[in-house]
Amino acid sequence: MSEQTKEYDFLSIEPKWQSFWAEENTYAAIDFEDAPTYYILDMFPYPSGAGLHIGHPEGYTASDALKRYKKARGFNVLHPMGWDAFGLPTEQYAIKTGTHPAETTKQNVARFTEQLKQLGFTYDWSRAINTTDPDYYKWTQWIFIQLFKKGLAYVDEKPVWFCPELGTVLANEEVLNTPEGPRSERGNFPVERRPIRQWVLRITEYAEPLIKGLKKLDWPDSTKRLQENWIGRSEGGEITFQVVGHDAQLTVFTTRPDTLYGATYMVIAPEHPLVSSITTAANKTAVESYITKAKSKSDLERAELSKEKTGASTGATAINPVNGKEIPIWVADYVLMTYGTGAIMAVPAHDQRDFEFAEEFDLEIIQVIDDANTAEKDGAGILCAAYTGSGPLIHSAEQNGKDSETAKKAILDELGSRHQGKAAVNYKLRDWLFSRQRYWGEPFPILWVSEEDYANIDDSLKSLERPVSCQIEGKTLFAITLPEEALPLELPQVESYTPSPDGQSPLSKAEDWLHLYIDPSTGKTSDQAQEGWIAAQRETNTMPQWAGSCWYYLRYVDPKNQQALIDPEKEKYWGTPDLYIGGAEHAVLHLLYARFWHQLLYDIGVVSEAEPFNKLFHQGIILGEDGEKMSKSRGNVVNPETIIEAYGADALRLYLMFLGPLEAMKPWNTKGIEGIARFLRKTWRLVLNENGLLQENIQPETHLDPESERVLHASIQKITKDYEALAFNTAISQMMICLNHLAKAENLPRQAVEDFLRLLAPLAPHIAEELWQRLGHEKSIASAGWPEFDPSKLIEDTIKIVFQVNGKYRADQLLPADIGKEDAIAAAKAHQKVLPHVEGKSIKREIYVPGKIVNLVAQ
RNA sequence: GCCCAGAUGGCGGAAUUGGCAGACGCGACGGAUUCAAAAUCCGUUACCUUCGGGUGUGAGGGUUCGACCCCCUCUCUGGGUACCA
Numbered sequence A: 001m002s003e004q005t006k007e008y009d010f011l012s013i014e015p016k017w018q019s020f021w022a023e024e025n026t027y028a029a030i031d032f033e034d035a036p037t038y039y040i041l042d043m044f045p046y047p048s049g050a051g052l053h054i055g056h057p058e059g060y061t062a063s064d065a066l067k068r069y070k071k072a073r074g075f076n077v078l079h080p081m082g083w084d085a086f087g088l089p090t091e092q093y094a095i096k097t098g099t100h101p102a103e104t105t106k107q108n109v110a111r112f113t114e115q116l117k118q119l120g121f122t123y124d125w126s127r128a129i130n131t132t133d134p135d136y137y138k139w140t141q142w143i144f145i146q147l148f149k150k151g152l153a154y155v156d157e158k159p160v161w162f163c164p165e166l167g168t169v170l171a172n173e174e175v176l177n178t179p180e181g182p183r184s185e186r187g188n189f190p191v192e193r194r195p196i197r198q199w200v201l202r203i204t205e206y207a208e209p210l211i212k213g214l215k216k217l218d219w220p221d222s223t224k225r226l227q228e229n230w231i232g233r234s235e236g237g238e239i240t241f242q243v244v245g246h247d248a249q250l251t252v253f254t255t256r257p258d259t260l261y262g263a264t265y266m267v268i269a270p271e272h273p274l275v276s277s278i279t280t281a282a283n284k285t286a287v288e289s290y291i292t293k294a295k296s297k298s299d300l301e302r303a304e305l306s307k308e309k310t311g312a313s314t315g316a317t318a319i320n321p322v323n324g325k326e327i328p329i330w331v332a333d334y335v336l337m338t339y340g341t342g343a344i345m346a347v348p349a350h351d352q353r354d355f356e357f358a359e360e361f362d363l364e365i366i367q368v369i370d371d372a373n374t375a376e377k378d379g380a381g382i383l384c385a386a387y388t389g390s391g392p393l394i395h396s397a398e399q400n401g402k403d404s405e406t407a408k409k410a411i412l413d414e415l416g417s418r419h420q421g422k423a424a425v426n427y428k429l430r431d432w433l434f435s436r437q438r439y440w441g442e443p444f445p446i447l448w449v450s451e452e453d454y455a456n457i458d459d460s461l462k463s464l465e466r467p468v469s470c471q472i473e474g475k476t477l478f479a480i481t482l483p484e485e486a487l488p489l490e491l492p493q494v495e496s497y498t499p500s501p502d503g504q505s506p507l508s509k510a511e512d513w514l515h516l517y518i519d520p521s522t523g524k525t526s527d528q529a530q531e532g533w534i535a536a537q538r539e540t541n542t543m544p545q546w547a548g549s550c551w552y553y554l555r556y557v558d559p560k561n562q563q564a565l566i567d568p569e570k571e572k573y574w575g576t577p578d579l580y581i582g583g584a585e586h587a588v589l590h591l592l593y594a595r596f597w598h599q600l601l602y603d604i605g606v607v608s609e610a611e612p613f614n615k616l617f618h619q620g621i622i623l624g625e626d627g628e629k630m631s632k633s634r635g636n637v638v639n640p641e642t643i644i645e646a647y648g649a650d651a652l653r654l655y656l657m658f659l660g661p662l663e664a665m666k667p668w669n670t671k672g673i674e675g676i677a678r679f680l681r682k683t684w685r686l687v688l689n690e691n692g693l694l695q696e697n698i699q700p701e702t703h704l705d706p707e708s709e710r711v712l713h714a715s716i717q718k719i720t721k722d723y724e725a726l727a728f729n730t731a732i733s734q735m736m737i738c739l740n741h742l743a744k745a746e747n748l749p750r751q752a753v754e755d756f757l758r759l760l761a762p763l764a765p766h767i768a769e770e771l772w773q774r775l776g777h778e779k780s781i782a783s784a785g786w787p788e789f790d791p792s793k794l795i796e797d798t799i800k801i802v803f804q805v806n807g808k809y810r811a812d813q814l815l816p817a818d819i820g821k822e823d824a825i826a827a828a829k830a831h832q833k834v835l836p837h838v839e840g841k842s843i844k845r846e847i848y849v850p851g852k853i854v855n856l857v858a859q
Numbered sequence B: 001g002c003c004c005a006g007a008u009g010g011c012g013g014a015a016u017u018g019g020c021a022g023a024c025g026c027g028a029c030g031g032a033u034u035c036a037a038a039a040u041c042c043g044u045u046a047c048c049u050u051c052g053g054g055u056g057u058g059a060g061g062g063u064u065c066g067a068c069c070c071c072c073u074c075u076c077u078g079g080g081u082a083c084c085a
Helices: A010-024 A056-072 A088-097 A101-118 A132-148 A202-213 A221-231 A257-262 A279-296 A298-306 A353-360 A404-415 A453-455 A569-573 A589-603 A640-647 A648-659 A670-687 A705-726 A728-744 A752-758 A765-774 A821-830
Strands: A035-040 A076-078 A153-165 A169-171 A175-178 A182-183 A192-202 A233-243 A247-254 A266-267 A312-319 A326-331 A345-346 A421-427 A446-450 A469-472 A475-481 A516-520 A533-538 A579-581 A798-806 A809-818 A843-849 A853-858
Touching: A010 A101, A010 A640, A010 A765, A035 A569, A056 A076, A056 A648, A056 A705, A088 A101, A101 A312, A101 A640, A132 A153, A132 A475, A132 A589, A169 A192, A202 A221, A202 A233, A202 A589, A221 A589, A233 A257, A233 A404, A247 A257, A247 A266, A247 A345, A247 A670, A247 A809, A257 A404, A266 A353, A279 A312, A279 A326, A312 A353, A345 A353, A353 A446, A404 A421, A446 A453, A446 A516, A453 A475, A453 A533, A516 A579, A640 A670, A648 A670, A648 A728, A670 A728, A670 A752, A670 A765, A705 A728, A705 A752, A728 A752, A752 A765, A798 A821, A809 A821, A821 A843, A821 A853
Parallel strands: A035 A076, A035 A579, A266 A326, A798 A853
Antiparallel strands: A153 A169, A153 A192, A175 A182, A233 A247, A233 A312, A233 A421, A266 A345, A312 A326, A446 A475, A446 A533, A469 A475, A516 A533, A798 A809, A843 A853
16 A cells, blocks of 8 residues: 555545556446446547647546446446547658558557546556557458448549648548638648549438438437438439430439429539530530630639639520420539539529529529519519529419429429429438548458459359449459458558559559459469469558548447457447547538448348437537637647646546536636636545544534535435536536535534545546545445435425515515415515515516515516 | 527636526635745625615517516627539
8 A cells, every 4th residue: 555645646646546447447348247238439539649638538538427427326337448540640650751650550549548547537448449450450341341242332433632742632521621722621731633543432322211310319409400411311303304406315303393384494514424415516615615614613613603603505405394495505513413413404583593694694584483572573573583482383384373382293293104204302412432542541352353354253252233343554344352251451561651643542552462363263362373363453542531430339349359340249238339429520421421331230230220329429629728729830739748747637637527518619727727626625635634634523423414414415416417417517516515515514424425525536536536545445436336315305494485576586585495375475575675666556466486486566 | 601509797607497697616806824925714706876776698679477598680709511403
């Protein structure tokens, strides 16, 4: 036993208990233990070279406190931590210094682990996972194989954002729209569009289940809405127009089939495949030059110029299927190739964009929905802007008079019978660009073979329903997977981590690794040619950082399993996380991608629940003292280590939680921590005197004064409720109130002190353990259970009733708690301070809210 | 532009969800203790006031006996999104 300090010496106490928890495995999760389970998940961090900043411990303190609380209440708690360690900064560092990313990762992980331990976070480290560990990414690759075999992965030449400075392709979400043009999120470098061969996942096929699944989830409403908008379901119809003089049709998607009679022209996107074939000779030059211009525009420029519509006429026309009217076809970049069919029917009277375009190019505008005189019109009764509301149809032949909803159905039915239209649903969600031209990511377990060889390869290695092929250096190649026994496919050693200037992955330069031979019946591979084996080359792209983070919560349940991603029995025992805590910045992408993968795993029977995260909580952001986002460049970064040295981890934990509601964005204020430091010193002094010995007024057989006893029990009630709701700020404030009472009590029952320490322990575990031990306990406070409050102790004999006249506070009085309405009102009327306000007035109404208020309405 | 969240003392924030606005803490002020300081303890601290009281939760209106809380309009701040047919 180390020397017992007299004062609250956190610098010696905290490391002592941190080692204790680690050695005793106090918070290890035990598979199949006969107790209710609780799985708390933190979003795992990217172990950067910079180490932890003050934002990390915020969510982690909340989850650590909740974990300790749940443990005290008898739950078998699973609370793991891991490392989302693939990623660009480590690779950039490798390019600069030549250090292997695995080496850097190892160092950063060690540093992060150390820092997390210093804060007293007791993760079950035996379950830690690292996405860059081959034993882990073996299963990331395994999941990809399942996606591939189900036909949910394909290859496409896609114009993607390429950043010359970073030498890599970026996903849309990694590109920021800035006033200087599109820039990379990391490093703020200029980026440009380049067509590059990419792997893409058909997340759009899961659009419907991804929307439906949201309904049952206990998530912040705003996050659900964000995902819903991102998926962007819209109902409408597909309508086919015949192109005049060509054996071609244009199919459009519209949410307003009811406005079809008002379609006065059509627009196709500049990238639309029919553009060149339907454009007339006379218009060729103009259209071609327009397309060239449109291509050079970035997405931002297209959006920025939203006010001014541009376009060119193709000279071709199409037939409106409802009235046989011949309408012109235009090319314009306000129609996007990536949404719907890349073509629209333009109804300028009822769509603002079409209206602006029609004005610009002097195209016909026909109103077909009656606006009931609500729309703004000029002197001649012509619309000044599109009327986008609904209403009865006009100028629509036999549809006239029907309301929009009825007409939508009627028109689609009519077109359907002629095979010129049908009801359809469209999504904003696009397929997921799933490859990066980088070194530091999971290699794809994919080989490319020639078309002839592909025919001879065993079906188990193919995507049977949707074979994947592409052109590489002019040859058509087909994709097959490695057999599952060949996993993990590890990253090869390379001489340089720099991508080639044409944007290909650094792996494309690893010649020895790249070319190999495969046995077509077994999938066995070798770098030597063998009888009957086939020459193949490896996929050189790697997976994006999202891949590893899409399923890590499953692996914590069974982190060392060599035979399966997760043991079904363990999966059933622990289930999915009961609570997922993490930043709102992942509200869409990470959470959507993970749900997609989880639903796939559910469909193929790997997991037993359809949704991975039933309850989600977003912690807020800690801002710098200046109220701005913490950043190195602003110089307002607070370093947790400095705070721990000066005040201790317990103080930092408490203060982070005391700052405000967990979900709020709140500024750090170093001075404020003094209050927490005082609270902790006072707690110490409650139990121990100046000599470090138990305070003499703490006795087993003594009684608290009634007021303090009431406060203690009210505190147990309130704090328990607050822990459940993650309302740590108010829990702490109640602890302060409770402590202030206990500190003043002359006689202090041991039980009261112990109750208080148990309430405090989840948030300030080191001091609680130390004082618990000084009270003579041999076992950890973690096994001491949770205090119960006695409802009978909360009942008061007298209560304060507020007297109001006309809703204004005039007086209050202590009255018996069980007072009836009549007596309470009588007391109010008789009160000295009330009398002057009712004198000479008649009382119109008397309101009594039991135990709270009497309100006299006087006139 | 659209969607979401928010606005309460000098500061961070409370308010049982329609019932005493400002809990708890910081800061400030006054006092005790001290040779002095640190630490600790005790007060005061929304604003105005003729000391009776009056006014106050971003602004304006409404519902109600009663509104920080519900409804309408507006202003500002933060976040997301961007011609999605």
